[in-house]
Amino acid sequence: MNSMGVSWENSVTEAINTVYLIFSAYLVFVMQLGFAMLCAGSVRAKNTMNIMLSNVVDALVGTISYYLFGFAFAFGNGNPFIGTTYFALKDVPNKSYNYAYFMYQWAFAIAVAGITSGSMAERTKFSAYLIFSFMLTGFVYPVVVHWVWSSTGWLSPNLSMPLFGSGAIDFAGSGVVHLVGGVAGFWGCLIEGPRVGRFDAFGKPITMRGHSATLAVLGTFLLWFGWFGFNPGSFSKILVAYPDAPYEGNWTGVGRTAVTTALAGSTSGMVTLLARRVLVGHWDTIDVCNGLLGGFVAITSGCSVVEPWAAIACGICSACVLISLNALALKLRFDDPLEAAQLHGGCGLWGLIFTGLFAKEEFLVQAYASGEIGVSRPFGLLMGGGWALIGAQLVEVVIILVWVSVTMAPLFYMLQKMGLLRISMDEELAGLDISNHGGYAYAGHPDDDHRTVNNYGYMTIQEALQS
16 A cells, blocks of 8 residues: 555656656747747848748758657767667657657757757758758757766766766756857858858948847747746756755756746846947847847856856856857858857857856755755855866867867868858849748738749749849
């Protein structure tokens, strides 16, 4: 009878934890809609259909590649570098992973390709999206996941002998997700070069505003909503009690993580709003949206292991990082239509360093050892925890920069040399919607004269250029 009671209690606990995780996965998946809206609003109207479809394709290709290879490389048993089991979910579910866990990690994986797509918007061939999305979600990203989040990865904080006695603390993926996507986007953007007309003959930037601030703001709020699954959901289990803290458990950490997430994003958005008002003389909606997202990206690494006041410091610095990188990008004639490389790459990098500076030991033990009594861990440098944690964080930064560069840069370069990466100048001037997708996203597009040119019902590129 007692064993039946224990079994029933365990079943209920597992059921509640599974429901928590699967609903967190749904929230993270909503971020795909947020990405799509943000991307659509940030590009010119003539490229709307293209960027929307690229977001859909990122999810489609990412789903297949992560199912076949990605999850196995990320969480399969193998060696400290890469997993070698669970291909196509063979032997899943098991004691370690169930289908809900796969769904949660899948939602993360498809977000990475969306980051990269944003950097390369308005001039990339559609076939290139298919290729690099498959590569990112099926191999490049999962290997980094294995290093940091797998129990056997060489950067994992859960090893019996972790790196520097600490391991890298990247709770929800400032490095694993955002820095990976940002670095990949940087190389794609750099190899493609700027959009036609983005800089004049003297290198002076020419503004190319997105066509809909409404869509951009809608996308930002959807991303904010999804981030409450991205960060708090990374606890995976909510019914875990802390033995050293009566009435507290993972549910406490989940609440604190939501608070730090909201504070970091809001602070970064406010600082960006005021700073851009001083710099450019007006209140810029898109800049504030990006500043808000930069704060979310940065806090993602340490969201569960820092105090709320530290999240405010994180947000202030995130805004400064993003504004500075955007200014540098313009000086170097680097053209990222969504500022994705600067936002996800730069703020993701800062987020890893921030965690190494401000992580609190009590919260580290709770998040990574379920609050076990008698456990101690290296913690933030500025909190008196020494250099071990910040050292592990810097190792993660360097290895991600190197890994993504040596895998994605050659891929983009090869695609460019084969003529598979960038569209022609004529197609770019006409817009990808009319040149690649048979028409415009909006029936009332000013360049759409509603003629039926041929049996396929769309204008030729030459006619689009002349209209």
